[in-house]
Amino acid sequence: MRTILFLLQKEFLQIFRNKVMLRLMFVLPVVQLIVLVNAANMDMKNIRITIVDADKSSMSQRLIQDLDASPFFEVGVLVPTKADAIDLIKRNKTDVVLYIPYMLQHDSQLSHKPSVQIIADAVDATRAQLAYGYLSGIVRRLSLQWQVADVTMLQLSKIQVVSSFWFNPELNFKYYMLPGILVILVTIIGLFLSSMNLVREKEVGTAEQMNVTPVKKYQFIIGKLVPFLVIGIIELALGLIIGHLLYNIPFDGSIAVLFSFTTLYLLAILGLGLLLSSRSETQQQVMLLSYFFLLIFVMMSGVFTAVENMPLWAQKLNYLNPLYYFMNVIRGVLLKGSGFMDLWPEFVSISAYAIGSLSLAIWSYRKTS
Amino acid sequence: MITIQNTSKKYGTVKAVDDVSIQVHEGELFGLLGPDGAGKTTLLRMVNSLILPDAGNIQLWGLDPVADYRQVRQIIGYMPGKFSLYTDLTIEENLNFFATVFGTTIAENYHLIKDIYQQIEPFKHRPAGKLSGGMKQKLALSCALIHKPKLLVLDEPTTGVDAVSRQEFWEMLQALKTKGITIIVSTPYMDEARLCDRVALMQDGQIHACDTPANVVAGFGKTILGVKMTNVYKGLTDLRVWKHTDNVYPCGEYLHFIATDSHVDVASVTQYLVSLGHQNIDIVNVNPDIEDCFIELTRTH
Structure with a gap:
């Protein structure tokens, strides 16, 4: 026990002496949370729309007004022909085109099937889909109102969809992004710092000196794990404070659940770092190796894209991805207020992961010396 | 007392250490001499429990570095060939750290390292990475000694060190010996052999001789002639092809010449060289030293 304390003392001494690293550890979360959360924003605002109004009726005017009033759309200049509008898409001057054909109002009053055309620039598929969704919503609402106003149409059956968004009622994308960025942050600290530190000892030769x-x-x-466990937890706390101060991120669940899960998660990640470092001889090797795993883990974890949209094999593969569990837990705890009873499968999985990676790492270290 | 019996270690097909048997006596300064790649480091690493021998048996005062590695690590101090202390910690922090992991304090064994440590103590708040080569070496030696080891294992401590520092370092070792510490030191420098109580000559994983430096030299048993002429290079090639030549090699300003039989003397060598047109021929009798022994031993084995 005394020996472990001396080892920890030495380790912290080295960490506090490394001023560049120390500053980075505090600057990294602040910058990441400020830049990434704001930049990686998928809220659809200010979609540039170009309208071709061939009808010029009160109905088409009403439609244009509605679009103008919507926060999602930024109505550009009206162009006379569809060809002009398509030209704007090609020149990347607009995101979506709404074509209102001649006789729209006339057709709808005569209960013909009236139609408008939506042309979206689908280079960014998500943006195009969202634009399409918003736009068709507005058009549908308008047509319903129009029909209500028109007494003759009153008899038509109308099904109204009423939706409500739970856990993130304002559909604030930052609430979704911030926990994700926090997970990445904690992972970088756990995986990179620990594995690099161990390989450095090997590279410099101090590992051998320690062996005698x-x-x-x-x-x-243990002397190597504990410092990075502590730093990882401090990083999470720091990130949560920043999230609260800057973005007013909700914290609906229990702190104890989140931090106990983080501890288990860090053990799993540190075990992985240890395993990678036991297989590497130089810091370069371990850096590249850690990066390889980090990138796959991050992209698969559902930070940016929903795991449910992935093919089945990818979803299965995610059972091996510690970030996947952490992502579920942190979003669950922060936004939904999930408790231990809701998250016990994640707890079981990450515990198994931690035990597995740590014992593999220790076994691997034994073998190499 | 350290006993190494029939110890071998292979790396792939290379026999790094090949059936080595030597004994190091209590309180002795023992030199392990050999060129780079002879297997010195491998042998030392087996002694200090860092690697496992493929075959053979090593005993340090009855302790086996394989089975009793815990106790062995407690009684040995190891200074590897490459500086391997924490460069971001200061002199004092390094020393203190190694003292504590051995469960002791600097104060407790200060008498052992005093002479060495005092030289670097004025810089004790300087990070180890920012020290000069000589200071690093003194710090490494202090750290290896801080737990009062019975055996000090030094792997090429003087490689890459200037002549004055080498001299100083050997004086430190002599002083440590008087404190009852057994020392095994490996070196590629033959001239350091005379500073050891006993030496083992090692090449290609094998020990070719193991005795006091004087006895090793006495066992040489052949006459060496030092030969000098104007064109030394031509002289070397000419002597190499002579039928009476056993061996000839450059050594300092002279060529060391060993004849196949005792009939060959100064006169006949002179005659041979004159016949080939050599000028300013100077031939002297040379007392063999360790280097001559080493060349002879490695050639005949």
Whole structure:
């Protein structure tokens, strides 16, 4: 026990002495949370729309007014022909075109099937889909109102869809992004710092010097794990404080659940870092190796894209991805107020992961020396 | 007392250490001499429990570095060939750290390192990475000694060190010996052999001789002639092809010449060289030293 304390003392001494690293550890979360959360914003606002109004009726005027009033759309100049509008799409001057054909109002009053055309620039598929969704919503609402106003149409059956968004009622994308960025942050600290630190000892030769001391392997490993566990938890706390101050992110669940899960998660990640470092001889190797895993884990975890949209094999593969569990837990705890009873499958999985990666790492370290 | 019996270690097909048996006596300064790649480091790493031998048996005062590695690590101090202390910690922090992991304090064994540590103590708040080569070496030696080891294992401590620092370093070792510490030191420098109590000559994983430096030299048993002429290079090639030549090699300003039989003397060598047109021929009798022994031993084995 005394030996472990001395090892920890040495480790913290080294960490606090490394001023560049120390500053980075505090600057990294602040910058990431400010830049990434704001930049990686998928809220659809200010979609540039170009309208071709061939009808010029009161109905088409009403439609244009509605679009103008919507926060989602930024109505550009009206152009006379469809060809002009398509030209604007090609020149990347507009995102979506609404074509209102001649006789729209006339047709709808005569209960012909009236139609408008939506042309969206689908280079960014998500944006195009959302624009289409919003736009068709507005058009549908208008046509309903129009029909209500028209007494003769009153008899038509109308099904109105009423939707409500739970857990993130304002559809604030930042609430979705921030926990994701926090997960990445904690992972970078856990995986990179620990694996690099261990390989550095190998590279410099201090690992060998330690090997001829009576320090036992498990003591050495605990001495390496604890500092980065502590730093990872501090990073999470720091990130949550920033999230609260800057974005007023909700914290509906229990702090205890989140931090106990984070501890288990960090153990799993540190075990992985340890395993990678036992297989590497240089910091370069371990850096590249960690990066390889980090990138796959991050992209698969559902930070940017919903896991449910992935093919089945990818969803299955995610069972091996520690970030996937953490992503579920942190979003659940912060936004939904999920408790331990809701998240116990994640707790079981990450515990198994931690036990697995740590024992594999220790076994691997034993073998190499 | 350290006993190494029939110890071998292979890396792939290379026999790094090949059936080595030597004994190091209590309180002795023992030199392990050999060129780069002889297997010195591998042998030392087996002694200090860092790697496992493929075959053979090593005993340090009855302790086996394989089975009793815990106790062995408690009684040895190891200074690897490459500086391997924490460069971001200061002199004092490094020393303190190694003292604590061995469960001791600087104060407790200060008498052991005093002479060495005092030289670097004025800089004790300087990070180890910012020290000069000589200071690093003194710090490494202090750290290896801080737990009062019975055996000090030094792997090429003087490689890449200037002549004055080498001299100083050997003086430090002599002083440590008087404190009852057994020392095994490996070196590629033959001239350091005379500073050891006993030496083992090692090449290609094998020990070719193991005795006091004087006995190793006494066992040489052949006459060496030092030969000098104007064109030394031509002289070397000419002597190499002579039928009476056993071996000839450059050594300082002279060529060391060993004849196949004792009939060949100064006169006959002179005659041979004159016949080939050599000028300013100077031939002297040379007392063999460790280097001559080493060349002879590695050639005949």
